[in-house]
Amino acid sequence: MALTKEELIAAIEEAIGALRTVYTDAAREADLYEAALLAVATEAAEAAGGACLITNDGVSAASSAVFRTQPGNLYAGNFTYVLASFSGGRQVEIHLGVYVAGKSGVLHECDVAVLDQEEAERSRVGSVHPRSRNLVAAVEAKHYSASPRLRVGREFIGLASEMGPGKCTLAFPAPGGSNIMPLLAKHPGECFDELIPGTPPADLMRGHITQKIKNWINPT
Numbered sequence: 001m002a003l004t005k006e007e008l009i010a011a012i013e014e015a016i017g018a019l020r021t022v023y024t025d026a027a028r029e030a031d032l033y034e035a036a037l038l039a040v041a042t043e044a045a046e047a048a049g050g051a052c053l054i055t056n057d058g059v060s061a062a063s064s065a066v067f068r069t070q071p072g073n074l075y076a077g078n079f080t081y082v083l084a085s086f087s088g089g090r091q092v093e094i095h096l097g098v099y100v101a102g103k104s105g106v107l108h109e110c111d112v113a114v115l116d117q118e119e120a121e122r123s124r125v126g127s128v129h130p131r132s133r134n135l136v137a138a139v140e141a142k143h144y145s146a147s148p149r150l151r152v153g154r155e156f157i158g159l160a161s162e163m164g165p166g167k168c169t170l171a172f173p174a175p176g177g178s179n180i181m182p183l184l185a186k187h188p189g190e191c192f193d194e195l196i197p198g199t200p201p202a203d204l205m206r207g208h209i210t211q212k213i214k215n216w217i218n219p220t
Helices: 007-016 027-047 117-126 148-164 180-185 199-215
Strands: 053-056 081-085 091-101 106-117 134-142 167-171 190-192
Touching: 027 081, 027 091, 027 106, 027 134, 027 199, 053 106, 091 117, 106 117, 106 148, 106 199, 117 199, 134 148, 134 199, 148 167, 148 180, 167 199, 180 190, 190 199
Parallel strands: 134 167, 167 190
Antiparallel strands: 053 081, 081 091, 091 106, 106 134
C-alpha cells in the first residue's frame, strides 16, 4: 500500500531532524527532501573513499549550515556544501540547488550536483556557471505523494541529454506509475522510486552515485 503524503513527510522529517533551521527562508517539505538526498550523495562520496568536509568556504568545517530554498548560482552567496577529497588529490564538491550549464549552454537547476572541484572553483573565480562536462552526477528530486506524470519523465529525458549520458538520476518517494517507469527504462539516466532516506531505494541510489564517482576518479 502506498504511503500517504502525511506519512511521507513524517518519514522524511524524522530522517533529517531539525534541518529546517538552516535555511535562509522557511523550508518546504520539498526542500527537506532535497537535503536528505544531499546526505545520500555525501554518503556515496564516502563509500567511494572520500574524506568529506561540510564547509561554507572550502577550507574549514562549517560551524553552522545555510541552504538555499530557491535555485541559485554556485558562485553567489555563502552556502553550505560538501567537499570530498580522494587519494591522489582529486576532489568533488556536492551542492544543493545550483544552476549548471548544459551542452547547449542553457542553464538547468540541479537539486543535487556532484561537481569536479576544479570546475566549481572556476565557477567561483570567474562568476560563471559550472559546465555539465565536469558534472560527475546530478539528482533531480520530485517530492510527490503520487507518481510523477509522464510529462516529468519527458522533461527528465531532456535534462539527462543536456547533462551528459548517465549523469542524471530522478528520485521521488512515491511508487512509480505504469507510464513513467517504462519510459525512463528505455533512456539514459537512472530512476529510483519509493526513495525515502534509510530505505533500500536510498541504498541503491547511494551505490549508483558511488560508482559514478569511482568512474570519475579512475576513468577507463
